[in-house]
Amino acid sequence: MRPASAVAEAADGDLEPTLTWLADDELLTGHVLTSVAGWGPELEINVAMSSMGQDEIGHARRLYGLFADAGQAERLVYERPAAAFRAGLLARTYPREWELLLARQYLFETAADARAAVLARATAAGVAALMAEMAHEERYHLDFWRTWLATTSRRSDAARARVQRALDRMWPLAAASFLPERPGAAERALGLPEGALSRARREWASAEREACQRLGLSLCDGPPEAGADQLGAMLDEMRDVYQTAPGSW
Amino acid sequence: MSAVPPPDRAREREVMRALAAVEDPELPVSIVDLGMVRAVTVRGSRAVVELVPTFLACPALWMVESEVRRSVTALPGVAECEVAWRAGGWSGADVTEAGRRALAGAGLAAPAAGGEVACPFCGSPDVRPASPFGSAVCRSAAYCDRCRTPFEVLKDKRSTGGAAPVSGAPDVPAPVGPPAGGHPAP
Structure with missing residues (x-):
């Protein structure tokens, strides 16, 4: 493995940047979920968020583990410069309201599920088996957020309007986050057919438009909102304890 | 050689x-x-x-x-x-009879091969899921309608009963734990 600072400069077609992108998405989402567990509207939701957050962090650990040993993975999480993180824009958002979290997680999980179906056919060593196993575990997440999106938006016109406003903010971020920076290079590195990820993105977007329409919701394209990238604040929070005594935790 | x-x-x-x-x-x-x-x-x-x-x-x-x-x-x-x-998905059906008895003693159930769950306290199949998320990532919550007791179920991951590979190179990267020697005090 190269030093953490060199990850961002890896060459086209290299597997490591692609795995880093997938792992970073899981790590940041796991951090958000474990951090907000406690302010969900019901106790059971908080238990669920904590459990899902642990799952995501565990998945990140496994993905880093495909190219890094334990010490290297720890440095990637706690010492890597923010500029070297590869997570998508959606994973970099840190929602502070329930319906924003609901929209973020619904879109994150549906995208992860659609991507996992493609990645489970990757020929790169270890990737397919790991993605298939992750998908088994994440079906619980998907069911949870799907149920809450439907429950909340069917509750009342006012509730649906709040969910719609959240989707209006989160959908452009999700749409910009489905693919890695260089999809062709990622497909070659993973051993996927050319265009497989782009096809999956089109199918996911179309399926989610229909699913939302059935709930009286819509997904409106637009530019990602300014200030959506809150990675810096997220990393400060994540590293707060570690930085009191680096290398000792 | x-x-x-x-x-x-x-x-x-x-x-x-x-x-x-x-x-x-x-x-x-x-x-x-x-x-x-x-x-x-x-x-x-x-x-x-x-x-x-x-x-x-x-x-x-x-x-x-x-x-x-x-x-x-x-x-x-x-x-x-x-x-x-190895990858392949652990399943509740992998738990031995002795393991089921030990789990039941702690109020935990493991699903059978077909996914059926019985109450670990009274053995009744008259149970219903309460939440897919329990007190640990591997557990869900359930309730027995016969003895009216909540209990936890180990989550089943192998939905179609596919067997796990048992040979060849490791499928799943090793868990990343603390460095050898454990966590020193800060």
Whole structure:
């Protein structure tokens, strides 16, 4: 493995940047979920968020583990410069309201599920088996957020309007986050057919438009909102304890 | 090139006995009864233990790995122990009868091969899911309508009963735990 600072400069077609992108998405989402567990509207939701957050962090650990040993993975999480993180824009958002979290997680999980179906056919060593196993575990997440999106938006016109406003903010971020920076290079590195990820993105977007329409919701394209990238604040929070005594935790 | 020693079946049985004493740190049951051990191979003084994780994010996996290594290398004639994590999805059906009894004693149920769940307290099949998320990542919550008692169920991951691969290169990267020697005090 190269030093953490060199990850961002890896060459086209290299597997490591692609795995880093997938792992970073899981790590940041796991951090958000474990951090907000406690302010969900019901106790059971908080238990669920904590459990899902642990799952995501565990998945990140496994993905880093495909190219890094334990010490290297720890440095990637706690010492890597923010500029070297590869997570998508959606994973970099840190929602502070329930319906924003609901929209973020619904879109994150549906995208992860659609991507996992493609990645489970990757020929790169270890990737397919790991993605298939992750998908088994994440079906619980998907069911949870799907149920809450439907429950909340069917509750009342006012509730649906709040969910719609959240989707209006989160959908452009999700749409910009489905693919890695260089999809062709990622497909070659993973051993996927050319265009497989782009096809999956089109199918996911179309399926989610229909699913939302059935709930009286819509997904409106637009530019990602300014200030959506809150990675810096997220990393400060994540590293707060570690930085009191680096290398000792 | 030196010849690969043949499998030592007698020593493999000794390793399995040693593994039967390794408990899951979060469950009152050995990793053998939990169905986590998929294969053991001993050639010469080197053992390879193939395990499946119940859940990928289980925070106890690195402890299991470390305890397996310690227990196996404590056996006479075993100098080295490799732990290989396999994919394929652990399932409740992998739990032995002894494991089910031990889990039931702690108010936990493991689904049968067809996914059926019985109450660990009264044995009734008249149970219903309460929440897919329980007190640990590998557990969901359920309720028995007969004895009116809540209990937890180990989550099943193998939806279609596909068998896990048991040989070849590790499928799942090793769990990333703390560095050898554990966490020093800050």
